[in-house]
Amino acid sequence: MGKGQELYKKAKTLIPGGTMLLSKRPEMFLPDNWPSYYSKAKGCKVWDLDGKEYLDMCIMGIGTNTLGYGNDEVDAAVIQTVQNGNMSTLNCPEEVWLAEELIQMNPWAQMVRFARSGGEANAIAIRIARAASGKDKVAICGYHGWHDWYLSTNHNQGDGLSGHLLPGLDPSGVPKNLKDTVFPFHYNNIEELENLIKNQDIGVIKMEVVRNFGPEDNFLQKVRDLATKHHIVLIFDECTSGFRETYGGIYKKYGVEPDVAMFGKTIGNGYALTAVVGKREVMEAAQKTFISSTFWTERIGPTAALKTLEVMRRIKSWEIITENGVKMQRGWKKLADSHQLNISISGIPSLSTYSFAGENALKYKTFLTQEMLKMGFLASTSFYASVAHKEEHFVSYFQALDQVYKLISDCEKGQKIIDELLDGPVCHAGFKRLN
Numbered sequence: 001m002g003k004g005q006e007l008y009k010k011a012k013t014l015i016p017g018g019t020m021l022l023s024k025r026p027e028m029f030l031p032d033n034w035p036s037y038y039s040k041a042k043g044c045k046v047w048d049l050d051g052k053e054y055l056d057m058c059i060m061g062i063g064t065n066t067l068g069y070g071n072d073e074v075d076a077a078v079i080q081t082v083q084n085g086n087m088s089t090l091n092c093p094e095e096v097w098l099a100e101e102l103i104q105m106n107p108w109a110q111m112v113r114f115a116r117s118g119g120e121a122n123a124i125a126i127r128i129a130r131a132a133s134g135k136d137k138v139a140i141c142g143y144h145g146w147h148d149w150y151l152s153t154n155h156n157q158g159d160g161l162s163g164h165l166l167p168g169l170d171p172s173g174v175p176k177n178l179k180d181t182v183f184p185f186h187y188n189n190i191e192e193l194e195n196l197i198k199n200q201d202i203g204v205i206k207m208e209v210v211r212n213f214g215p216e217d218n219f220l221q222k223v224r225d226l227a228t229k230h231h232i233v234l235i236f237d238e239c240t241s242g243f244r245e246t247y248g249g250i251y252k253k254y255g256v257e258p259d260v261a262m263f264g265k266t267i268g269n270g271y272a273l274t275a276v277v278g279k280r281e282v283m284e285a286a287q288k289t290f291i292s293s294t295f296w297t298e299r300i301g302p303t304a305a306l307k308t309l310e311v312m313r314r315i316k317s318w319e320i321i322t323e324n325g326v327k328m329q330r331g332w333k334k335l336a337d338s339h340q341l342n343i344s345i346s347g348i349p350s351l352s353t354y355s356f357a358g359e360n361a362l363k364y365k366t367f368l369t370q371e372m373l374k375m376g377f378l379a380s381t382s383f384y385a386s387v388a389h390k391e392e393h394f395v396s397y398f399q400a401l402d403q404v405y406k407l408i409s410d411c412e413k414g415q416k417i418i419d420e421l422l423d424g425p426v427c428h429a430g431f432k433r434l435n
Helices: 004-012 072-084 094-105 118-133 146-157 192-201 219-229 278-288 300-315 315-336 361-374 393-412
Strands: 038-042 047-048 053-056 113-115 137-141 182-184 202-208 233-238 260-263 274-278 343-345 351-356 381-385
Touching: 004 182, 038 192, 047 113, 053 393, 072 219, 072 300, 094 113, 094 274, 094 300, 118 137, 118 202, 118 233, 118 260, 118 274, 118 278, 137 146, 137 192, 146 182, 146 219, 192 219, 202 219, 219 278, 233 278, 315 343, 315 351, 315 393, 351 361, 361 393
Parallel strands: 137 182, 137 202, 202 233, 233 260
Antiparallel strands: 038 047, 047 053, 113 274, 260 274, 343 351, 351 381
């Protein structure tokens, strides 16, 4: 057992859940043998606490580092900010410059508020939209964080978040008087949304623009038309999808503009910054309520975001990561076909994921992670692309994966038994999404 696994055993006695983020828990990958902690990260390589080097062909900081870990230009800008002082009694000018840049790339918008996490940005957007609409009820489609307003969906009849988050999630700690304030609808099901609007006094629609699959039958435009007709504030959650296929929101691909959009993850290349961008008539409602936080005024986030956006524009990072994602999806498909394995691939290319078919799907996923780790790869069944991923990385990755797929194929053919190949417990299942 390495230093990382030993430290995680201690962490679980000190930190509820072991980590701050569900998606980074070792149980999601390889419960007893995942390295758990890193000592260094650069490009698309990660070093664990024992100094072992891994090639990250996995989730790259949960999709935060599209320019790679430790991008030299972004880090240099941040270091300069640290030297000049990250906080003071006065405000940092970078937040104004960043607001100008975000409005320029989203010409339908006129105002911006900043935060440091996706959950915060979602909560801010909901507070502002409710204040602007004068209504409490929200229709949602997608994953929008951990705050009370969102988890309250599971106080309604049934288990509303089973398709959005985790099946059977208990909204413990969420006030029960929030029941029937947030209602989920399925992506590409415009009739379901129409019925919500007809039967509930919906003031806000919040949705991910695209996740596992795209809009059909002009779905996004129909949502926009419904929102406009009924004077509903339409929010696009681009915390994950932003800057992955366009310079800005993925909504640009579909020609449908929201009233409010949130951006996060990629915008600071690993440094904490999220933004709520919106139309003036909606955003000014923030003045009717109270939205404020000391650490939203720190300087590192806006500094990192400004430099990240500059680098993105120059190299057109969204094109590079999309190309890398396509390369990965095609490679998975080709390799699976060669071994007669049935896999289902989904997600936009730069946020690619797949699953094995059959009752042994999670066991195969665990085995894959286990064997790839032995060969020096952080790998699972998801790949979040970065510009740091080069051709040689894909070549070595697929050479290793070929060996693993061969063994999984042997299990499918009854030549080997998957339970006998596992060195520890099976990984846990991840999020389930309506989109």
